[in-house]
Amino acid sequence: MASMTSTLGRVNRRIVTLLAALVPILVLGVVGSVVTVPFVALGPGPTFNTLGEVEGKQVVDVEGAEVKPTSGNLNMTTVSVRDKLNIFEAIGLWIDGQHGLVPRAEVYPPGQSRDEVDKSNQQQFKDSEDSAELAAFNYLKLPTAVELANVADDGPAKDLLKKGDEIVSIDGKAVATTKDVVSAVSSTKPGTPVHIVVRRDSADQTVEVTVGARPDDSGKGYLGVTPNEISKGPVKVDFNLGEIGGPSAGLMFTLAVIDKLTTGDLSGGKFVAGTGTIDPDGKVGPIGGIQYKMIAAREAGAVTFMVPAANCNEAAQRTPEGLRLVKVENLSGAVQALQDINAGKDVPSCS
Structure with a gap:
């Protein structure tokens, strides 16, 4: 009887020890799968060929001009x-x-x-589309115009100029860009x-405004308008x-618009990807998440990646194997680099 009691005691102690070991594990499992952390994970996102189609539509659809045949890829990249x-x-x-x-x-x-953040990001994307169109038009010397996006209530042009007015000329000088106005x-x-x-309303009229x-007391002239x-x-x-x-x-x-409106393939028929902001003057600006975009591009098959000059140091530190980095400062440089690659010439690199 004493032996059975001793055996039961040992079994109970083992059960208690096992339960004592399992409880923290179970608690950790519950906490680890339920409690969220104050972090987000950034990683490779989808990549899209700007020369191709998505859901039956051209990613970049150009109308009103002869669209030249294109081949290869000019992929834009994203971060998830x-x-x-x-x-x-x-x-x-x-x-x-x-x-x-x-x-x-x-x-x-x-x-x-x-x-709110998502809406802001979507507006930035829309603005990038507008800038891309203007950058391509300026590069190709296609016509552009300046429209007033706003007229300040307390500015010299109040009650004289209106939102939506297209500025044709100022003191006899033709206006085609915001820089012309400024x-x-x-x-x-x-x-x-x-x-x-x-x-205004499809008719030209002359308005006199006293500057x-x-x-900021810079001594420069001021109209109180926002040209776009x-x-x-x-x-x-x-x-x-x-x-x-x-x-x-x-x-x-921008590169896709240019490729569709000019003879020859900017990609040389190969898989080119890249990233970078652009302004209407063609200046290429830095972006975030370059390492994740390079991973996405390489996994999709890219062999060349267009990198904004300001991102070059970061990109060079984590370049996926087999991906050639091309340093880009402006649109004309990007086009020239792609043409030089196709001709077998050296191009600016991040390495």
Whole structure:
């Protein structure tokens, strides 16, 4: 009887010891799978050929001009964002080597809802499309115009110029870009009347506005208007990528428009990808997440990647094997680099 009691005692102690060991594991399992971390994971996102189609539509659809045949790829790249990660998911993504964890506040700032951030990113994407169209038009010397996006309520042009007016000329000098407006006005002495030809309701009319002084006391002329450059003429460009955010597709969109309106293939029939913001003057700007975009591009088959000059140092440190980096500062340099690659010449590199 004593022996049986002793045996039962040992069994009970083992059960208690086992339970004591299992409870923390069970608690850790529950916590790890339920509790979220204040981080988001950044990683390779989808990549799209700007020369191709998505859901039966041209990604970059050009109308009003002869569209030249194209081949190869000019892919824009994206970064994926994974939110509301539990502890196990965060650790797994960090270990896989293709993702990075950043504080959630860097992507979704405090005080802004996720919906607000997404809408802001979508607006940036729309702005990048507009800039890409203008950059391509300026490069190809296609007609552009300047339209007033706003007229200040307390500026010299109040009640004289209107939102939506197209500025045709200022004191006899033709206007085609926002720089033309800024140059003409800022070089005029405050207190001087200028004659501005505007196109309003499809008719031209001349408006006299007395130039004011800039609020910053720089001594330069001031109208109190916000000029916005727009494309003009028979050529129209539509971009057909939805659910994408941010400004970084600008460069590749621009290259696609140029490729479709000029003879020859910028890609040389090969797989080129890239990233970078662009302004109407063709300046290429830096972006975030370059390492993840390079991974996405290489996994999709890219052999050449267009890198904004300001991102070169970061890109060179984590270049996927087999991917050639091309350093890009402006649109004309990007086009020339692609043409030189096709001709077997050396091009600026990040290495």
